[in-house]
Amino acid sequence: MIRDILTVMWKERKGLFRQGGSRSRALLTLLVPVIMLAIFLPWQIGADWVETYWSILASVLIPLLLVGTVIPESFAGERERYTLSTLLASRLPDRAILFGKIAMAVGYGWGITLIVLIISLVTVNIAHWDGQLMLFTPTIALVNIVFSLILASIMACLGVLISLRASTVQGATQFLMAATLFPLILLQVAGFLVLQVWREWFDNFMNTLATVNWTQVILIIGAVLVLVCAGLIWAVMARFKRARLILS
Amino acid sequence: MTETAIRIENLTRDFGQVRAVDNLSLEVPSGTIFGFLGPNGSGKTTTINLLLGLLEPTSGEAEVLGYNTRTQADKVRAQTGALLEYPGLYEQLSAEDNLEFYGRVWRIPALERQARIEELLTHIGVWERRTERIAKWSRGEKQKLAMARALLHHPPLVFLDEPTAGLDVMAATALREDLAALATREGVTVFLTTHNMAEAERLCGEVAVIRQGKLVAVGHPDELRARAGGPQVEVMGGGFNDDVLSQLRARPEVATADIQNGHLAINLHEEIDVAPLVSLIVNAGVRVEEVRKGKASLEEVFLTLMEEER
Numbered sequence: 086m087i088r089d090i091l092t093v094m095w096k097e098r099k100g101l102f103r104q105g106g107s108r109s110r111a112l113l114t115l116l117v118p119v120i121m122l123a124i125f126l127p128w129q130i131g132a133d134w135v136e137t138y139w140s141i142l143a144s145v146l147i148p149l150l151l152v153g154t155v156i157p158e159s160f161a162g163e164r165e166r167y168t169l170s171t172l173l174a175s176r177l178p179d180r181a182i183l184f185g186k187i188a189m190a191v192g193y194g195w196g197i198t199l200i201v202l203i204i205s206l207v208t209v210n211i212a213h214w215d216g217q218l219m220l221f222t223p224t225i226a227l228v229n230i231v232f233s234l235i236l237a238s239i240m241a242c243l244g245v246l247i248s249l250r251a252s253t254v255q256g257a258t259q260f261l262m263a264a265t266l267f268p269l270i271l272l273q274v275a276g277f278l279v280l281q282v283w284r285e286w287f288d289n290f291m292n293t294l295a296t297v298n299w300t301q302v303i304l305i306i307g308a309v310l311v312l313v314c315a316g317l318i319w320a321v322m323a324r325f326k327r328a329r330l331i332l333s
Numbered sequence: 334m335t336e337t338a339i340r341i342e343n344l345t346r347d348f349g350q351v352r353a354v355d356n357l358s359l360e361v362p363s364g365t366i367f368g369f370l371g372p373n374g375s376g377k378t379t380t381i382n383l384l385l386g387l388l389e390p391t392s393g394e395a396e397v398l399g400y401n402t403r404t405q406a407d408k409v410r411a412q413t414g415a416l417l418e419y420p421g422l423y424e425q426l427s428a429e430d431n432l433e434f435y436g437r438v439w440r441i442p443a444l445e446r447q448a449r450i451e452e453l454l455t456h457i458g459v460w461e462r463r464t465e466r467i468a469k470w471s472r473g474e475k476q477k478l479a480m481a482r483a484l485l486h487h488p489p490l491v492f493l494d495e496p497t498a499g500l501d502v503m504a505a506t507a508l509r510e511d512l513a514a515l516a517t518r519e520g521v522t523v524f525l526t527t528h529n530m531a532e533a534e535r536l537c538g539e540v541a542v543i544r545q546g547k548l549v550a551v552g553h554p555d556e557l558r559a560r561a562g563g564p565q566v567e568v569m570g571g572g573f574n575d576d577v578l579s580q581l582r583a584r585p586e587v588a589t590a591d592i593q594n595g596h597l598a599i600n601l602h603e604e605i606d607v608a609p610l611v612s613l614i615v616n617a618g619v620r621v622e623e624v625r626k627g628k629a630s631l632e633e634v635f636l637t638l639m640e641e642e643r
Contacts, residue, residue, distance in 0.1 A: 088440070089438075092434070092437040092438055095434065095437060096423070096426075096434045099423075099426055099430055099434075100423060100425050100426060166423075166424065167418075167419035167420075167421060168419075168421045168422065168423060169421075170387075170417050170418070170419070170421060171415065171416075171417055171419075171420075171421025171422075171479075172421070173387055174385050174387060174410060174415040174417060174492075175410060175435065175438050175439075176407065176410045176411035176438065176439060177438055178407070327387055328387065328388060328389060331382060331387045331388060
């Protein structure tokens, strides 16, 4: 099984930067979030980037963006380009195909996130050097590593579920992006409204937040995300079946 | 390997109210190119999907290379190769990488895999272009590569679903020649679906004809021809009259004699020397310009069978 998963990962890696044709276009798409989150924001935010939870922004956005574009290509793309039926007619077990594709997408999203975090450290140290090396605290480093992995996995599973229903890569990508970015946008709008309309309530809320132990909050959020992730993995395993796929 | 590569017993598959395969029973002997003929939508692709264990039958059983397709589908897929409706190649990858991937899928050891890839790409004449991305290759070249992929792991049985569909005459002919050469050289059993009768006639040692999921006929192309009628004689010329028709119809070896499109068309019960018949026609005052003797083509057999089923 492991060997079959590695075989699928080999193929996915070969095709990763060539989906839709151009390797340079794919690299260019990758460059925008990397510059934004590895250079621009850390440069602007300074020491707070490593001392507070600002860097979680990179651990949330990069897996969402990267995995969100790779997974529809990998799953809906196989069907759109009529390669899925041949793959299903091979000796590969369903789960090797599923986990090989997911592992490559998650590895890609997670790996790039970790690289971005390292580059962001270099940026902060160069831009705000005060004679002492600035590093993430162990808790922040751990939170970044774990959160980006969980989010990449959640995004991959969501992507698989959506791709299995979508008829095209474009349709799957659009739906997946809307489904994941819409709650974030909604949160931003809600925050803006709260600031405008319920200013007093917001001030009280912020005072309460000041007393909150953020590490505990993040641990709780992390635990919830792990549960969500486990549920989604179970759901994709139930959905990704040869007999269903050949009919779709 | 068993003597019978595929054994199908009362296989049926329904999609809702539609019966795609209807009580199909069939045996495919090992080592032959077996043609599975039928018009579009007759259930050919569904049959392949059932034989590969990709679909579960509604009822009935099938065995491929001795494995039950319902309970041992993974073993069936491990032992067979397939070129389905589409080439199923990764166009962003090179020809070599496409075969490399499937070589890894079938767990061919690295050195053997490299040698086999070189052998197959050389055989289909694209070894020099092995590192090119195949996106810009012609359809015929892709189809050849897909056929090479199906044979990569030396499977004893290969399923080919309309391999020449959509190809121009040149590409289709080249692919047929490659298929025949590869099948002979590799000694594989080929289960070939097609609605191209000339293709089946040229390649297949045995054929089955299905219509609306039901088996209509099965046998060697010559046997099917015999079912559709005996040899035919066509006489071109002039002066055909009722008298010559009456004389011909009175002969025991003649099944029918008619004037069709200005020619005299005679169907015989069996293979005979036609000289006495030609002599009879000449003596009856017919001006004979040309005499052609032939068999019904598989296409004519197919059309006859389709007509009978209606």
